[in-house]
Amino acid sequence: MSETALDLKQFIRDVPDFPRPGILFRDITPLLRHPQAFRQAIDQMAWRYRDAQVEVVAAAEARGFIFAAPLALELQAGFVPIRKPGKLPFDTHAFHYELEYGTDSLEVHIDGIEPGQRVLVVDDLLATGGTVEACCQLVQRCGAQVIGCAFLIALKGLGGLERVRRYRPWALIEYD
Amino acid sequence: MSETALDLKQFIRDVPDFPRPGILFRDITPLLRHPQAFRQAIDQMAWRYRDAQVEVVAAAEARGFIFAAPLALELQAGFVPIRKPGKLPFDTHAFHYELEYGTDSLEVHIDGIEPGQRVLVVDDLLATGGTVEACCQLVQRCGAQVIGCAFLIALKGLGGLERVRRYRPWALIEYD
Numbered sequence: 001m002s003e004t005a006l007d008l009k010q011f012i013r014d015v016p017d018f019p020r021p022g023i024l025f026r027d028i029t030p031l032l033r034h035p036q037a038f039r040q041a042i043d044q045m046a047w048r049y050r051d052a053q054v055e056v057v058a059a060a061e062a063r064g065f066i067f068a069a070p071l072a073l074e075l076q077a078g079f080v081p082i083r084k085p086g087k088l089p090f091d092t093h094a095f096h097y098e099l100e101y102g103t104d105s106l107e108v109h110i111d112g113i114e115p116g117q118r119v120l121v122v123d124d125l126l127a128t129g130g131t132v133e134a135c136c137q138l139v140q141r142c143g144a145q146v147i148g149c150a151f152l153i154a155l156k157g158l159g160g161l162e163r164v165r166r167y168r169p170w171a172l173i174e175y176d
Numbered sequence: 177m178s179e180t181a182l183d184l185k186q187f188i189r190d191v192p193d194f195p196r197p198g199i200l201f202r203d204i205t206p207l208l209r210h211p212q213a214f215r216q217a218i219d220q221m222a223w224r225y226r227d228a229q230v231e232v233v234a235a236a237e238a239r240g241f242i243f244a245a246p247l248a249l250e251l252q253a254g255f256v257p258i259r260k261p262g263k264l265p266f267d268t269h270a271f272h273y274e275l276e277y278g279t280d281s282l283e284v285h286i287d288g289i290e291p292g293q294r295v296l297v298v299d300d301l302l303a304t305g306g307t308v309e310a311c312c313q314l315v316q317r318c319g320a321q322v323i324g325c326a327f328l329i330a331l332k333g334l335g336g337l338e339r340v341r342r343y344r345p346w347a348l349i350e351y352d
Contacts (some may be wrong), residue, residue, distance in 0.1 A: 003291070009242055009245045013265075013266070015265040015266060018265040019262070019265070025265045026264045026267060027347055029256070029257065029264070029266070029288060031255065032245075032248075032254065032255045032256065032287060033254035033255060033256050034291075035233065035248070035249075035252050035254050038248065038254070038255060039249055039252075042249060056209065060242060061237070061238035062237035062238035062257075062259070062263075063241075063257075065238060065241040065242050065245070066241050066245045066255065066257065067245075069208075069241070069242045069243075069245050069246050070245050072208075072211070072214065073211075073214065073215055073218060073246055076211050076215075077208060077211055078208065078209035078210060078211050079208045079209065079214060079242065080205070080208065080209050081205065081238075081239075082290060083238070086195070087238075088205070089191040089195070090189070090191060090195040090203060090205070091205045109205055112205060112209060114210075118267075141185065145294050158343055159297065
């Protein structure tokens with residue numbers, strides 16, 4: 001039985017002026033609620049890393065979890081959540097980073113990732129790259145190795161691909 | 177080749193006095209970062225609903241996503257995120273509910289779940305049941321049917337199982 005691949009861009013909804021005027025938001029919820037589209041996205045992302053000996057898949061809350069948890073299972077790797085301050089109950093490493101307005105922080109459990117482990121960092125969307133850079137820094141703070149960063153979507157032209165170039169970014173879907 | 181099932185409770189870490197003095201927090205991160213334990217948990221949760229004709233798996237951010245996304249894929253169902261206010265870009269139904277101190281809200285896209293669909297609501301942990309009840313109410317607001325609520329962990333004695341009894345709660349792991 002042959003299966004035709006879906007055009008996943010058909011399942012991304014453009015929402016203008018969200019969260020602020022002038023921003024075109026790429027809404028992934030139509031893809032998530034379509035069983036074949038979501039399955040295809042996970043399978044194609046997992047295929048890209050099938051031989052990369054990934055030991056841990058790490059992702060920041062909340063949308064990152066939607067792709068990272070299934071990818072961890074597909075790759076037979078562990079899943080490690082990276083969270084906003086005050087959410088993780090055990091001792092953490094914290095990383096503070098600049099936003100357009102103000103600063104933000106992310107944390108990971110100090111025993112979440114072991115030194116030397118091969119880690120894939122995952123998120124739904126790469127824009128300016130601030131969040132994923134924070135995640136990669138936290139992985140390195142644990143003494144582990146970022147072998148790549150995988151995204152469902154990359155928005156080219158916002159500088160994210162260049163900013164995290166050293167962490168080998170890759171996206172299933174790209175927008176100019 | 178036979179495989180011995182793991183005792184998943186061995187992968188839940190007790191953290192006393194988190195997030196407040198007197199609270200014993202059940203930390204699931206050791207389970208998540210152990211590939212076999214996470215796989216077994218998802219397989220056993222999916223097995224429970226294999227014949228339930230689930231069309232949509234819905235979950236509130238953030239930890240709910242970690243179990244709901246893989247379960248949606250296993251059950252060949254769609255995944256619908258339920259989020260805090262201001263996070264979903266399209267038109268939403270909102271549900272406001274009481275917390276111990278103050279109130280909280282959750283939202284779902286108005287086109288996230290179709291009328292009549294069979295929906296499984298998922299979360300990592302059932303305590304007092306406030307969050308899952310809000311999720312179930314939102315599913316019904318869409319005109320859909322909650323066929324059950326599945327949790328990795330249920331804390332008995334906090335009233336959650338009784339509170340959401342009409343939504344048929346079930347947990348893989350129970351604590352008294």
